[in-house]
Amino acid sequence: MFKANKLGIIGVVILLLFLFFALFGPIYVEMMGNSYSPMGGMDTSLGINPETNSYAWPPSLKHPMGTDSKGSDIFSQFLNGSYLAFLIGISIALGAAILGVIMGLISGYWGGRWIDSLIMRSADALVSIPFLPLLIVIAAVVGSLHLFTFIMIMMVFSWVGVCRVIRAQTLSLRTRPYIDSARVAGASSSRIIFKHIAPNVIPLGFYELTMIVGAAIITESGISFLGFGDPTQMSWGMMINFCTAQGHTFKAPWWLLPPGFGITLLSMAFYLIGRAFDEIVNPRLRKME
């Protein structure tokens, strides 16, 4: 493992930092008491900040990231947001990856036949649908999107990238002599796909997987920002939405900035890790030293 890849290391460091944030959240609330709870906790001891005309105060010793307009601790919200980001990002990525790998293997192995066309046409159709507008339209009918619903829907739309990569690699592998050899020895198609092709092919999907995590986090924040997200979850996007909705966009940078940085940095971390891993694992890139 060439850990010498500097960018990859930066990614890992950032990831670990945010992982710590995610896990530390509940502990922090434990430590500081219920008034620090990310959903609904309020510091009642605060007075109104004349500059913001609300309970929003800049960072202080008591509140390391300040408070929002209701007097809630922003740091606690930030930690909770980190946890949600991981939850959302990873579950969507895993679901999409599993779907994508299976579709890619099937599509690639039987390339040119009807199943391949079917899968590829579906993929093309999915790519042609503007995702955010779709979510908006769904939210229009349903109200706001429950987190679980959002995760499910996004999984369905995210498998395409993984599928294409896996399919391309499967297509090139299936004509290799050792596959013929396995077939002549009597191996069934499923055996060939899962034992011979899959191990050689799955690592290449890892990069796509990390990209999906980033996309998921960002999409969720977008939907929450618009006000169509799950109102019971204070995600980073929700924080920004709240800030804007309360008119504090220009008045409280300590409220507006952290969630944005959180989204950006965490997504960056996943991208860097994915890139580093891909450079190690992808036979095409390996040549370049």
Next chain:
Amino acid sequence: MANLFEVRGLKKYFPVGTNLQFVNLKMFHFQMKQRVFTKEEEWVRAVDGVSFKVDDREVFGLVGESGCGKTTIGRLIVKLMEPTEGDIYLDGKNIVKLSKNELKDFRKNVGMIFQDPYDSLNPRFTILESVKEPLDIHRIGEREDRIKKVVSILKEVGLNPEKSFLKRYPHELSGGQRQRVAIARTLIVNPKMVIADEPCSMLDVSIRAETMKMMIKLKEEFGLSILYITHDISEARNVTDSMAVMYLGKIVESGRTDDIIENPSHPYSKALISVVPDIDPDIKRGKIELLGGVPSSSNIPKGCRFNPRCPYAMDICREKEPDYIRVEKDHIASCHLL
């Protein structure tokens, strides 16, 4: 001697050009039936009516230049492809159409050794895993027995010390060793017949001889037949009992190897043999050089397909395809000169 294996009228045509690909599968079959009978020149006739027999414990050679169809025949026999027409018999049974169970059984009986030792083993499998796989597929023996079988077959193919090879990966082995592993993997299920597709052409010249010798030895021990495909007629001479010379999808001469080498009847065979150097300085064969290169199989010459390059071509050669003439016992060739 029993007739283990027979091929009759085997044909394999491939479609050429993009027009056909536009058509979906159902119509494709329709069109195909039409085109085979009407517009034959639209197809690549890789194998154009081939028949031969292989006896029990016989090594039968299939010799010819690239593009003559020998590899295609190999792939047809192991059912990596379906023939366009024709029948293939193993032990009297027609294997062209098989049920799923019959197919699995068939795979135990016919194995194949591939040309490229560098790519016929899965790079991520250890030697043990690769050689053991056929046993796993056909569920032969208990788990522990399987490993023992692998060890014993590695010994048979001369990989010593056997145990040290088990955990190794293909990239740690030389080409010759890899080919031995491939052979081991093929033989571990005790097949009746093995197709060897240019097994030595990617090996160092120095180890070809020992590989061939080992294959003959194993043939005797395991009591199997080998279909030995090669472009090198001297290899065929060393290893085969009978052989067939192919040109552009058809057999032009076949019979006992010694007979053909001694008394080649078809101009093409004569040319192939003439360029092989003989260690005996007294034997002068006189090189026959052929004009031109092998034409593409989608554009097969009319009449005898060899006529554009044949030094003895006559008018009839350009008109009519020659029939098979019996030159001696068990030796036939198709040429108008006979």
Next chain:
Amino acid sequence: MGRLRYPLRRIIEGLITLFIVMTIIFLLFRVMPGDPLSIVIDPKMTPEVKEMIRHSYGLDQPMFVQYGIYLKNLFTLNLGESFRYSQPVSEVLAARIPNTLLLFTSASVLSAVLGIILGRIIAWRRNSKLEYGLTLAGLFFYEMPIFWFGLILIYLFAFRLNLFPISGMIDFELWTLGATTGEKIIDILHHLILPLITLTTASFCGMMLLMRTSMVETMKEDYVEAAKARGLPDKVVRDSYAARNAELPVITAFILSLSASIGGGVLTEKIFSWPGIGYELYQATIGRDYPLAQGCFFILTLMTILAVIVIDITYAYLDPRVSYD
């Protein structure tokens, strides 16, 4: 005929996709909880009117009749009436499309050009400080949530520095008080800058990163080595040899990202109150103006599909290895 076949085929496929998508939407609305009628009925309507509309949409008839009516309406562009505007949806949309096109196309073109140019420059100087720095910076702007970036831009340049207007596309006062065409154009451009920067940045960074990756792969190829060995100037090798081929996968990836770009466009329009389709989609959704919301979605989907087709066809012409079967 071969060359024409491919575009035609793609267009037909695009229409089929559109068809499939709108069918899915149709089913979606029928499957979702809630009165399907709410999609077309303004709560302010009287019961008689509601019944009339219910009948005209066939909601009192079997599903496939409804489907037929739905499709017919779509193809004749009868998208219903907007509740809030009391105008046919198609009219509202027609007025907004140019605005969105202006923003979106300029952003796309700009990001493609910048992305490719910068991408190949970066890749060429591997392992330099410039490469690391730009890659990280580019990545930062790429992963940044667009709306957040837009808000920050507004804060900095409009609010604080007063360089640009905070929102909207035009200055109403200016226009109503009679301005020359030149002044009008400048006004639009002035309003266009911040949203354009917002929308372009993420996209262009994405392209840049992609181009860099692609270039890194291409640069290893033998023909690049050969070109260098022949003594061709660095810039020529980079641009005419490596970049030409590196661009191709970038274009493919661009297709995949289009759906995201449209989403970004919606967010941008919302933040800047840029009166385009995306903005209307948001407003219509908030205001429960379902016909308009659906209409906006339809247009956006159409745009996405069109863009995919255009890029696909362009790619087919650019890559000599692709056959037009």
